[in-house]
Amino acid sequence: MSASLSPRQDMARLRSALLDWYDREGRTLPWRIRPEDRAAGRVADPYAIWLSEIMLQQTTVPHATPYWFRFLDLWPRVEDLAAAPREDVMREWAGLGYYARARNLHACARHVAETLGGAFPDTLDGLKALPGVGEYTANAVLAAAFNKPASVVDGNVERVITRLHRVQTPLPGAKPEIRRLAAAIASPDRPGDYAQAIMDLGATVCTPRTPDCAACPWAFACAARAEGDMTRYPLKERKKPKPVRLGTAWLVRGEQGLWLRRRPDKGLLGGMVEVPSTPWTEVPPDEAPPFEADWVSRGEVRHVFTHFELRLDVRESAPAPDWQPEDGYWAAENQLDNQALPSVMRKVVKLRR
DNA sequence: AACACGTGGGA
DNA sequence: TTCCCAAGTGT
Numbered sequence: 001m002s003a004s005l006s007p008r009q010d011m012a013r014l015r016s017a018l019l020d021w022y023d024r025e026g027r028t029l030p031w032r033i034r035p036e037d038r039a040a041g042r043v044a045d046p047y048a049i050w051l052s053e054i055m056l057q058q059t060t061v062p063h064a065t066p067y068w069f070r071f072l073d074l075w076p077r078v079e080d081l082a083a084a085p086r087e088d089v090m091r092e093w094a095g096l097g098y099y100a101r102a103r104n105l106h107a108c109a110r111h112v113a114e115t116l117g118g119a120f121p122d123t124l125d126g127l128k129a130l131p132g133v134g135e136y137t138a139n140a141v142l143a144a145a146f147n148k149p150a151s152v153v154d155g156n157v158e159r160v161i162t163r164l165h166r167v168q169t170p171l172p173g174a175k176p177e178i179r180r181l182a183a184a185i186a187s188p189d190r191p192g193d194y195a196q197a198i199m200d201l202g203a204t205v206c207t208p209r210t211p212d213c214a215a216c217p218w219a220f221a222c223a224a225r226a227e228g229d230m231t232r233y234p235l236k237e238r239k240k241p242k243p244v245r246l247g248t249a250w251l252v253r254g255e256q257g258l259w260l261r262r263r264p265d266k267g268l269l270g271g272m273v274e275v276p277s278t279p280w281t282e283v284p285p286d287e288a289p290p291f292e293a294d295w296v297s298r299g300e301v302r303h304v305f306t307h308f309e310l311r312l313d314v315r316e317s318a319p320a321p322d323w324q325p326e327d328g329y330w331a332a333e334n335q336l337d338n339q340a341l342p343s344v345m346r347k348v349v350k351l352r353r
Numbered sequence: 354a355a356c357a358c359g360t361g362g363g364a
Numbered sequence: 365t366t367c368c369c370a371a372g373t374g375t
């Protein structure tokens with residue numbers, strides 16, 4: 001970085017440059033306690049911070065924000081969330097994706113409320129022991145909720161650090177190296193602000209495609225910028241192509257409403273509600289419909305999951321007179337908002353008519 | 354270690 | 365359209 005400064009002085013310079021930038025340019029977010037908030041006497045609520053961190057895992061701020069308000073409105077304290085029926089939590093999480101987060105969220109709330117007296121742990125190990133709280137989230141809560149020394153490494157930090165140091169190892173192999181480099185800069189004096197600052201830097205300045213180096217407090221030290229190719233970093237392994245899976249969904253609409261079913265607790269869309277369908281397989285499904293009828297094709301729903309693309313052939317029929325579903329239940333069609341329907345199933349339901 | 358696990362928005 | 369991406373965790 002600088003020939004005239006020691007590594008320790010370099011780190012201090014980076015720290016203060018980032019914190020100064022954060023004080024001026026850092027984002028105001030609903031769950032965030034900024035320095036001026038603290039000055040005004042506002043204190044962090046670990047429950048609200050934890051909730052935001054779980055929702056923001058692999059999820060954009062605009063997508064997660066309304067959910068955060070809704071959850072706090074319904075369940076202002078961790079005890080309230082703990083006391084909520086699981087179906088309610090799944091229903092409110094519907095559309096946010098990665099539904100294991102919602103299952104772990106509920107389990108975590110119950111654990112904190114029932115075993116820890118409603119208080120979130122304020123140690124790294126204590127936090128990491130909670131369901132759904134891993135290395136990143138434990139550090140983030142430690143910093144943002146308790147202002148304790150921590151080093152957060154998320155996708156933003158990976159990008160900032162690999163550019164700053166021109167890390168030549170591709171992700172995900174570079175993670176240990178990134179962790180070391182990031183921890184060396186993290187501020188012991190203002191850990192909460194620092195953690196949020198470095199993520200803000202990645203989110204608003206050191207962006208994936210078009211970084212705004214002119215606005216960057218670390219431009220003076222950035223190796224990738226010196227090289228003239230910021231977006232080359234982070235290096236990444238090639239992604240595997242997504243296979244296509246096919247299925248047929250059975251949209252059964254009768255006087256009692258729509259035939260729905262709760263999915264098993266584990267696995268894809270675990271604990272969520274679905275329109276019953278054949279298994280989703282790479283070869284065309286050959287499973288018989290639930291009953292003989294003149295099924296009407298309603299078209300195809302395409303939905304991209306993390307590791308495969310789904311094409312659902314949606315067929316509709318009224319229930320046969322002598323048929324009762326072996327599993328699932330009937331849901332009134334004007335009450336579908338009360339169902340924990342994931343986005344893919346909302347697409348299926350909207351197809352009819 | 355590698356894979357399973359959602360969704361919607363932007364280029 | 366297609367591809368990439370966004371505050372990761374659990375197994």
